[in-house]
Amino acid sequence: MLPAAFARRHPGAIGPEFAATQVESHFVATDSDASTPAPAGDRAEEVRNCLRAVVDPELGDTIVDLGMVRDIGVEDGDVVVDVALTIAACPLRSQIERDVVGHVRSLDWVRNVEVRVVAMDADERAAVMARARWKAREDAPETAVPASARVLAIASGKGGVGKSSVTVNLAVALAARGLVVGVLDADIWGFSVPRLLGMEGDVEARAGKMVPLERRVGAGTLRVLSMGFLADEEQAIMWRGLVLNRAVQQFLQDAHWGDLDYLLIDLPPGTGDIQMGLARLLPRTELLVVTTPPVAAQKVAARAADMARRGYLRVTGVIENMSDFTCEHGTTYALFGSGGGERLAHSLGVPLVGSIPLHPDLTAAGDAGVPVAGADGSELAAVFAEMARVVAEEVAPLVDAQSCSARLIERVEAAVARGEADAG
Numbered sequence: 001m002l003p004a005a006f007a008r009r010h011p012g013a014i015g016p017e018f019a020a021t022q023v024e025s026h027f028v029a030t031d032s033d034a035s036t037p038a039p040a041g042d043r044a045e046e047v048r049n050c051l052r053a054v055v056d057p058e059l060g061d062t063i064v065d066l067g068m069v070r071d072i073g074v075e076d077g078d079v080v081v082d083v084a085l086t087i088a089a090c091p092l093r094s095q096i097e098r099d100v101v102g103h104v105r106s107l108d109w110v111r112n113v114e115v116r117v118v119a120m121d122a123d124e125r126a127a128v129m130a131r132a133r134w135k136a137r138e139d140a141p142e143t144a145v146p147a148s149a150r151v152l153a154i155a156s157g158k159g160g161v162g163k164s165s166v167t168v169n170l171a172v173a174l175a176a177r178g179l180v181v182g183v184l185d186a187d188i189w190g191f192s193v194p195r196l197l198g199m200e201g202d203v204e205a206r207a208g209k210m211v212p213l214e215r216r217v218g219a220g221t222l223r224v225l226s227m228g229f230l231a232d233e234e235q236a237i238m239w240r241g242l243v244l245n246r247a248v249q250q251f252l253q254d255a256h257w258g259d260l261d262y263l264l265i266d267l268p269p270g271t272g273d274i275q276m277g278l279a280r281l282l283p284r285t286e287l288l289v290v291t292t293p294p295v296a297a298q299k300v301a302a303r304a305a306d307m308a309r310r311g312y313l314r315v316t317g318v319i320e321n322m323s324d325f326t327c328e329h330g331t332t333y334a335l336f337g338s339g340g341g342e343r344l345a346h347s348l349g350v351p352l353v354g355s356i357p358l359h360p361d362l363t364a365a366g367d368a369g370v371p372v373a374g375a376d377g378s379e380l381a382a383v384f385a386e387m388a389r390v391v392a393e394e395v396a397p398l399v400d401a402q403s404c405s406a407r408l409i410e411r412v413e414a415a416v417a418r419g420e421a422d423a424g
């Protein structure tokens with residue numbers, strides 16, 4: 001690394017022409033006196049300013065604002081830039097290097113540019129991700145999902161691990177706690193939520209917006225939107241990625257969700273368009289990653305989690321499905337091995353939210369359209385009730401909206417009172 005003192009020892013004159021293109025106005029002001037040599041510190045600052053044009057395409061912010069530009073060393077026309085990447089093996093590494101070199105070279109006093117790449121440690125990476133998430137939130141478009149609702153997307157790397165079963169049963173178990181729970185079936189091609197919940201019907205429009213289908217569960221309510229309510233299940237849906245993405249967008253923006261406590265989103269398998277679209281549209285979405293015990297499944301789940309991190313979605317917990325099987329004689333078999341969920345949760349640094357046994361009732365209930373979570377007294381209902389408790393009390397508790405808005409009103413009143421006092 002080049003210490004600042006080194007840079008200061010090598011001041012050079014600033015040419016009058018550079019200022020117009022690359023740097024901010026305070027440099028423009030200095031060029032009226034071009035004969036004064038600019039300290040190298042200013043040149044380093046100039047380099048830093050021009051690097052504000054380099055955007056990390058994954059994180060959607062400039063490498064300067066993301067804190068990825070570390071030291072900048074300047075010696076005459078030679079510039080050395082230390083860039084910290086989230087991971088050294090970042091696939092965008094060469095693109096970022098190229099952009100850095102290209103931009104710095106556009107300064108007319110620059111002869112040589114060297115980029116030195118370092119990898120961030122875990123804490124630095126977490127800070128960058130937090131900033132990227134915050135930025136994404138600032139830039140996110142409006143949706144019809146109330147700000148107070150916790151948004152949990154159920155994700156996995158591959159299909160058939162039980163995402164949809166988990167989504168509907170967790171939704172039922174949360175609603176049974178007296179909550180209003182939205183269910184968005186974002187598996188546009190392979191929707192299965194209507195069948196699993198035994199709900200059918202056509203979505204109606206009110207004032208040009210879709211009205212989710214509603215169902216009471218105990219003291220709570222489910223509000224459900226799915227392609228299944230817009231098209232026959234038999235009907236092949238041949239939309240392209242862009243249009244699919246827009247379907248989820250419409251479900252989020254052009255729907256009357258009303259007041260929700262939770263919105264659960266059943267994602268299609270993998271890490272494709274829908275996930276990225278969701279990251280853009282509703283970046284406060286948190287992921288619950290479903291995995292089955294086999295190590296292979298664990299790896300795909302980890303890949304999904306990694307992708308989510310890049311799309312700024314936060315992973316909030318892991319759910320292990322088909323964890324073990326108890327036969328009618330009471331013997332328990334770990335058919336697919338055991339501990340996969342726990343290991344994945346540990347490696348992601350998040351809690352294991354629950355483990356669901358492999359149970360034939362789950363398949364049967366899905367086929368019958370009667371979620372097991374609603375069957376009072378059953379073993380599976382107890383599993384989902386406990387999972388709902390962990391979600392609502394530990395992993396993703398609701399913010400106390402009442403006291404929040406009360407505090408907010410207090411503050412507004414205080415500010416108004418101050419304003420009046422000032423004016424008077």
Ligand SMILES: Nc1ncnc2c1ncn2[C@@H]1O[C@H](COP(=O)(O)OP(=O)(O)O)[C@@H](O)[C@H]1O
Pocket residue numbers: 156158159160161162163164165166192321322323356357358359360362363364366
């Ligand atoms: N714990 C379980 N025990 C038995 N069958 C299960 C379990 N979880 C899911 N299934 C069955 O596995 C199949 C795939 O589940 P599904 O929820 O549709 O997965 P995904 O949405 O990930 O594709 C369904 O037939 C479902 O009934």
Ligand SMILES: [Mg+2]
Pocket residue numbers: 163164165187190192266267
């Ligand atoms: Mg599914």
